Every structure is written in structure tokens, then in C-alpha cells.
Amino acid sequence: MRQVLIFRLGSEWFGLEISRIQEISEMPQLDFIPRAPVWLMGAMNFHGNVMPVLDLGRYLDIETLMTVNKVVIMPPGKEGIALGVTEVFRIVYYDANACLPCRQETKNKFIKNLYDYEGLVVNMLDISTLIEELNTSQI
Numbered sequence: 001m002r003q004v005l006i007f008r009l010g011s012e013w014f015g016l017e018i019s020r021i022q023e024i025s026e027m028p029q030l031d032f033i034p035r036a037p038v039w040l041m042g043a044m045n046f047h048g049n050v051m052p053v054l055d056l057g058r059y060l061d062i063e064t065l066m067t068v069n070k071v072v073i074m075p076p077g078k079e080g081i082a083l084g085v086t087e088v089f090r091i092v093y094y095d096a097n098a099c100l101p102c103r104q105e106t107k108n109k110f111i112k113n114l115y116d117y118e119g120l121v122v123n124m125l126d127i128s129t130l131i132e133e134l135n136t137s138q139i
Contacts, residue, residue, distance in 0.1 A: 002096065004115070006089040006122055007072065009057040010064025013089070015115055015122040022075040024088055027068060028053075041068065041084055049076040054134070056083045060110060079131050092117055099124060 004015040005024070023046075030042030030053055039058040043050050053071060057064050068084035099113040112126040 001093045003091050004094050004122075004124070005072065005091050006117060006120070007070070007085045008087040008089060009060065009085055010062050010066055012062055013120055013122045014056075014085075015094070015117075015124045016072065016127060018091055020074060020079070020127050021072055023073045025071045025073060027071055027084070044071070044082060046073060046076060046082070049080060051076065051080050051082050053082045053084055056085055059130075060108065074127070074131075079127070081131065081134065 003018045005018050005021060006013055006015050008014070028044045028046075030044055032042055033040060033052070036042075039055045041053040041055050044053050045051075051073065055068055057068070064086060066086045068086060070085050070088045072083040072085055072088070074081050074083070094115055094117070099115050101113055102108075102111055108123075110126050110130050111123045112129075113124050115122040115124055
């Protein structure tokens with residue numbers, strides 16, 4: 001069984017395999033990035049590496065009145081980005097075979113499937129697709 005971090009964006013719950021996470025932190029001091037898209041919150045210094053901080057809720061077009069309080073940091077290098085999230089819930093074990101497919105009409109290309117954790121519907125984030133799109137976009 002794998003482990004997944006469950007976090008919240010607004011009122012929706014998301015999951016990300018912890019093998020893809022370097023660290024979880026409080027919102028750091030951010031440096032302004034001129035002419036950046038609204039979903040790019042700024043840049044942070046992570047142990048000497050400059051990393052962009054993505055407001056994941058805005059990027060996924062999730063309506064929220066809540067502020068970003070935590071940052072989920074991907075390893076510097078190929079995936080070097082930090083994801084701003086509303087709240088970190090917990091790390092749990094999950095069985096990928098127990099995941100449910102998304103309904104086709106509501107499927108977001110960054111959600112690979114759904115996971116039911118004790119009655120909580122968790123959108124499993126496809127971080128590879130997200131990183132790939134970010135790397136090919138012109139920011």
C-alpha cells in the first residue's frame with residue numbers, strides 16, 4: 001500500500017502520493033514575479049533553490065474564499081515547484097486498486113481518480129500531468 005497526503009483546496013479534498021513530496025511548510029515569504037499569471041503566487045527560497053509557488057486552487061479553477069495557508073513542496077529540479085493549499089489534513093495509506101474512476105463529464109485532466117477515505121471523497125491529483133503542462137506553458 002502507498003501513502004497519500006490529503007489536503008484541501010477550498011471545500012474540495014485532494015490527494016498526492018507522498019513519494020512526490022519533498023516537504024510541507026507554512027506559507028513562506030514570497031518574492032513578487034512581474035507579469036506572472038494570477039495563479040502564480042510568487043517565488044520562494046527553498047534551501048538555496050528559487051521555486052515558483054502555484055496557487056493550486058486558482059490553477060484548477062476551484063472557487064474558494066479561503067486563503068492559502070500551507071505549501072506542499074516538490075523536490076527541486078525536474079518537479080521544482082511548490083503548491084499552495086488551503087489546509088493539510090493527514091497522511092494515510094491507500095490502495096490504488098480501491099480508487100474509483102471519475103465520471104467522464106466531470107473529469108479534470110489533473111485528477112486521475114477518486115478515493116473514498118472514511119466517507120471523504122478525495123480527488124487524486126495527477127501531478128505528472130500538472131508538471132508537464134506547467135513546463136510547456138509560457139509563464
